[in-house]
Amino acid sequence: MxxxxxxxxxxxxxxxxxxxxxxxxxxxxxxxxxxxxxxxxxxxxxxxxxxxxxxxxxxxxxxxxxxxxxxxxxxxxxxxxxxxxxxxxxxxxxxxxxxxxxxxxxxxxxxxxxxxxxxxxxxxxxxxxxxxxxxxxxxxxxxxxxxxxxxxxxxxxxxxxxxxxxxEEDETAIILYTSGTTGKPKGAMLTHKNLYSNAQDVADYLKINENDRVITALPMFHVFCLTVALNAPLMSGGTLVIVPRFSPKEVFRIASEYEITLFAGVPTMYNFLYQYEEGTAEDLKSLRLCISGGASMPVALLNSFEKKFNVQISEGYGLSEASPVTCFNPLDRPRKPGSIGTSIIHVENRVVDELGEEVPVGQVGELVVKGPNVMKGYYKLPEETAAAIKDGWLYTGDLARMDDEGYFYIVDRKKDMVIVGGYNVYPREVEEVLYSHPDVVEAAVIGVPDPNQGETVHCFVVKKNDLLTEAELKAFCSEHLAKYKLPSQIDFLEELPKNTTGKILRRSLRSQILQNH
Structure with a gap:
């Protein structure tokens, strides 16, 4: 099939x-x-x-x-x-x-x-x-x-x-070019089996059926939308309501008028919906499930959104090379805020060290994935393919840990980790603290070169209260973070740079800083 x-x-x-x-x-x-x-x-x-x-x-x-x-x-x-x-x-x-x-x-x-x-x-x-x-x-x-x-x-x-x-199931159906965070984008070759199996497994895992009405607001050219908000509902006999361009006003209108049951979005979308003052819980009352992916959702945002709109957000994880979904918070067990959930059916996730050996529960390592959803390889790039897929395992480049119940947690991108005086600082950990401040709308953290400590923590923040100062926010951070994790500098911006799916572009912020140095 x-x-x-x-x-x-x-x-x-x-x-x-x-x-x-x-x-x-x-x-x-x-x-x-x-x-x-x-x-x-x-x-x-x-x-x-x-x-x-x-x-x-x-x-x-x-x-x-x-x-x-x-x-x-x-x-x-x-x-x-x-x-x-x-x-x-x-x-x-x-x-x-x-x-x-x-x-x-x-x-x-x-x-x-x-x-x-x-x-x-x-x-x-x-x-x-x-x-x-x-x-x-x-x-x-x-x-x-x-x-x-x-x-x-x-x-x-x-x-x-x-x-x-x-x-044939192993023939290439789609080539998805990765966003190219380093160098030129690479074309991930996804077979008919990759795409069909992942869409079917997502539909089964999330119980998507003919009664579901799904807002398709994520960009269709992006693999998250392609599988979760397009292929899975269509193969299940559901109905899509296509949104040409994401707009909080339009999403609330459609959710109410069409009695939408399923919404899939990236954390930035949820933030825009949360900040939209005219949106109400009544508009979203027909939703049985909200799905978040594409980037880690700050726990403070997840909790605030759920409380305001009386809906549940199930966070998952995926990447283009895996068609894309590998994990979701299960619907038949407790959801854990901050977690990407457990392995979906037919897909295996592990956390490994530099030698490819599985690390103990709770320890941080690289997330690797195996299953019928894993790509054939990168188009015309055999060396990159060999580096990404070893013994059938796809190396994601994401740092993660697993708890004793099999729930996974993304710690950060391997390449985004900041090393301050020999200590590892994960940007997401600092961002979580910033998001928990009531006057912070958005936040992003990067490492910048430092002659004394190797790197220091540099923060970018969009605030909702003009009276919020750098000193005040630094003091707030000092109550929640170890000294080596504290921001050396906080820049306030009108908005953070994002790609078309709403993911915050740390590399753009990093290049701005490097140009100024």
Whole structure:
């Protein structure tokens, strides 16, 4: 079984049921599956073959879902790309990923034209109409016009009776380019088995079913959304309510009007929802579960959110290379705030030392993962693949510990650890203290070079009370942290830099500090 075949199976069972709502318009499972089939055939008629690479340069929309499942049904390999990446970032992925066909928004066609000479491998550009003002763009004047097709015309050219090729479970379905915190991004090759098994296991673990209505507000091009808020609900016969751009006002409206049962977001989203004064517990009363991932959620935020809105947040953990989910707080046992939970079904997590040996309970080491969700490898990077996967275990680069009940706790990224005078300081530990101050909205901690101690702790804080001072916050920290963990400096910012999924970018803060030194 694979994602595309499962969608077809679901469409036969739930033909007239809404698969998703977009801009308050419903599309049934039968309509979605027919569009997917016709788009797959339409791609084939353009000359796209099984194994060819198709890029999705799209935001949250029906185009993404039809493009994804249609390309998979044809046997193509899909490469989702963040549409607000810079031309250099987009160009690198298109070239490195050997992309032949790009599905993109019409408003990005001028960008595709500018990059055209640098993309010799791209043979087709499929344009998706948007409701935004196009500024009088004349597509006939574009030099890429001979390569250009409209999404609707590709669907219209396809046959609803199209039968796709047989797909092997170990064939590459999606290549996800990691955000590239160090050097160039790497393409994690995820197979049909990787994606299907993880979506099914997440659906089983979280008891996602045909009665669930899920807000799809996370970016679809990101693996967290792809598995948890798109594939898992669709394979279970649930209904998505697609949010083109995250907005607290829109999330509260949709949650109330559609009686949403499931919301998945990163901690920053929860912080924005918590700070939104017009949002009420009444708006979220239909929610049976909130899911947090993508980054560690400060315990103070988790407790405050749950108290204000009377909902439970289940924190989990994943990474692109694992399709992505490896852990979740279980629904049938007590949830532990600050924990990423226990290993999901069919997936094994361990905490190991530098030699790959499992460490004692409670001790910090590197989190490693094994299961049917672990990637095939990095595209065209055999050495990096060998460094990441050893004896079938994926080395995550995250420092963690496990308690005596099998619950895991992320301590920090291995590379983000700060060493002060030989002592290990985990940024998350300091951030937890900062978040517990009532006047702190957001916080991030990094290490900066110091001639005497090797590194010192440097904090960045967004405050809600202008009267809060650095001295006051340092004094607060001194009540909760050992002396070597205390901030040497606290900078107050209007906002913290984030990527499109809302994850705070420590590396951006680090580069600012290094430039100033």
């Amino acid at each position: 694979n994602l595309s075949a499962k969608l077809h199976e679901t469409s036969l069972i739930s033909a007239g049921k809404p698969a998703f709502y977009f801009m308050d318009q419903a599309t049934t499972y039968a309509e979605l599956d027919a569009s997917v089939t016709k788009f797959a055939d339409g791609l084939g008629k353009l000359g796209v073959k099984k194994g060819d690479h198709v890029a999705l340069l799209l935001g949250n929309s029906p185009y993404f879902i039809i493009g994804l499942y249609g390309a998979l049904r044809l046997g193509a390999t899909v490469i989702p790309i963040n549409p607000i990446y810079t031309p250099d970032e987009i160009g690198y992925i298109l070239n490195n990923g050997d992309v032949r066909t790009v599905i993109t928004l019409d408003i990005l066609l001028p960008l595709m034209e500018k990059m055209d000479s640098l993309l010799p491998g791209v043979e087709h550009v499929i344009s998706c109409d948007t409701t935004e003002e196009k500024g009088g763009l004349d597509v006939h004047s574009l030099s890429i016009y001979p390569k250009l097709k409209s999404f609707t015309s590709v669907v219209a050219s396809g046959d609803a009776g199209f039968q796709g090729p047989e797909l």
